[in-house]
Amino acid sequence: MAALGGRGRAAAALLRRGPGTAAGPGAAPRRHRHKEKWASTAPRIASTRLALHHFDTSYSLRLGALWPSVRAGLLCEQKYGALLNNFAAADHVPQELEPLNAADFVSEASQKAQQWQRGAAVGAVARGCQEGSGEGRTVMQAEMMAQAEMMAQAEMSPPLGASISSKIKCYTFPRGDITRFRPARPDSLGLLDYYLMDAASLLPVLALNVQPGDFVLDLCAAPGGKTLALLQTGFCGHLAANDISISRTKRLYQILHSYVPREVRDTVSVTSYDGRDWDQVKGGTFHKGAGAGSVLLQVLVDVPCTTDRHSATEEDNNIFHKRRTKERQMLPMLQLQLLMAGILAAKPGAEVVYSTCSLSPLQNECVVERALDIAEAQFNISIHVEDLSHFRTLFQETFSFFSDCRLGELVLPHLTANFGPMYFCKLRRM
Ligand SMILES: C[S@@+](CC[C@H](N)C(=O)[O-])C[C@H]1O[C@@H](n2cnc3c(N)ncnc32)[C@H](O)[C@@H]1O
Known part of the structure; x- marks a missing residue:
């Protein structure tokens, strides 16, 4: 407040007093006045509301209709997803979750990647054969070409299979299914069977x-x-x-x-x-x-x-x-x-x-x-x-x-x- 000019001081004083407490001829005697601390009495806007307001402004621009x-x-x-604990005796978890339609989305993705890679390899072989026969190449040359192409394919797409660590297993319920997982349970050594986290x-x-x-x-x-x-x-x-x-x-x-x-x-x-x-x-x-x-x-x-x-x-x-x-x-x-x-x-x-x-x-x-x-x-x-x-x-x-x-x-x-x-x-x- 020390830095406020005359106008600032007056405005601050008004804010402190509030509209119903203006000092003047009809004002309440000093001893009956209670001091209002406006900062603490002003209605506090919930932080969640502030957050949503902020998100509405910025994310609607960014995400548009989404x-x-x-x-x-x-x-x-x-x-949630249930991250299987490989260090615990947790064999019962898949048996318990799969009948409920939960699936390990990491293994599923890894299988999908392998299928694609196999598909790409078969496509490469087929193309190699076509090119080979068209130009009168020997079977041996065609095979070598196909192998080279398969290797090139594999090099182009190493992230597919390689980046999906099949050792990580995480169960989720299917889209639209909001079933909750039971809390984790300890095995005989006290290690919990899974960890619930945002998948x-x-x-x-x-x-x-x-x-x-x-x-x-x-x-x-x-x-x-x-x-x-x-x-x-x-x-x-x-x-x-x-x-x-x-x-x-x-x-x-x-x-x-x-x-x-x-x-x-x-x-x-x-x-x-x-x-x-x-x-x-x-x-x-x-x-x-x-x-x-x-x-x-x-x-x-x-x-x-x-x-x-x-x-x-x-x-x-x-x-x-x-x-x-x-x-x-x-x-x-x-x-x-x-x-x-x-x-x-x-x-x-x-x-x-x-x-x-x-x-x-x-x-x-x-x-x-x-x-x-x-x-x-x-x-x-x-x-x-x-x-x-x-x-x-x-x-x-x-x-x-x-x-x-x-x-x-x-x-x-x-x-x-x-x-x-x-x-x-x-x-x-x-
Ligand atoms: C998003 S959380 C991390 C969550 C965690 N990786 C997990 O999966 O459970 C961010 C963390 O950054 C930590 N943090 C904040 N400033 C940091 C700093 N200067 N150096 C290291 N950690 C910091 C916070 O304490 C907080 O635990």
């Missing part, structure tokens, strides 16, 4: 495509759903799970204890650094370990974001609360810094997957685009954005995808498949 359906999805109960959260993990022995960094790991999924691949040589929040890392420890046996937990290091400083605090150690053999440091950067579904439905811990306006406005900057830290942590050839659970292009594509520019201009690092469009085809029965992302892929909530939002983009450091 927005009403996405909005309805955001406001209705979300669907779309698995897509960034599948996109990362961890290979046997890889060093993996999960830069913003808590509460740990994706960390657990990364471990289910059985491929992590070492997994560094970091999260700045100590209270949330406690939850991550709980998940590791409830799902993962000790010998596998020993391959995981949990830290609570500011991920933006990863290179300074941990980079050296990691490069030493990761540089020894052919192992790569793969990085998952699952950043804090406006968590659109939560913001539209829950008052508690809502980032659209007036008090958190600055924090919300600074999110894209924090996301960019975290993504840059992930890129700098990755060795050449390694992959970085960036993900959010927001529909906002400012937090999604714009952050990735800016990171590509900075990596090139300031660090001389060139980055290839990997094409993940085959995810749309492979997983179209389970998720609703947005078909218009400039970079990366986006799962849209929809009443018949109410997962997401989930944005993910895969980068390869060259």
